Amino acid sequence: MSEEKPETTRERLRQEEWKKDPSGSIHGGGLPDFIGNLGWKGTGILILVLISGFIIYTAIYR
Structure with missing residues (x-):
């Protein structure tokens, strides 16, 4: 008996939810x-790309 990964x-x-209501994920x-x-x-x-982009943006437009 093997356990599934959470993912x-x-x-x-x-x-399974999508099969029940496909219009919910339109x-x-x-x-x-x-x-x-x-x-x-x-x-x-x-996350690293977003943070580094923010740092570069603030350094240029200060």
């Missing part, structure tokens, strides 16, 4: 689905 369980539940899943698809490494890189 796998979450994706399976999301797919505009996409939004931020939770985007971050969930990136994984923790992709999310970390995205």
Whole structure:
């Protein structure tokens, strides 16, 4: 008996919910689905890019 990873369980539940009400996701899943698809490494890189962009912006337009 093997346990599923939380990501796998979450994706399976999301797919089942989408099958029940496909019109509920007409505009996409939004931020939770985007971050969930990136994984923790992709999310970390995205956060670093946003922070470094903000720092560079404030340094240039000070």
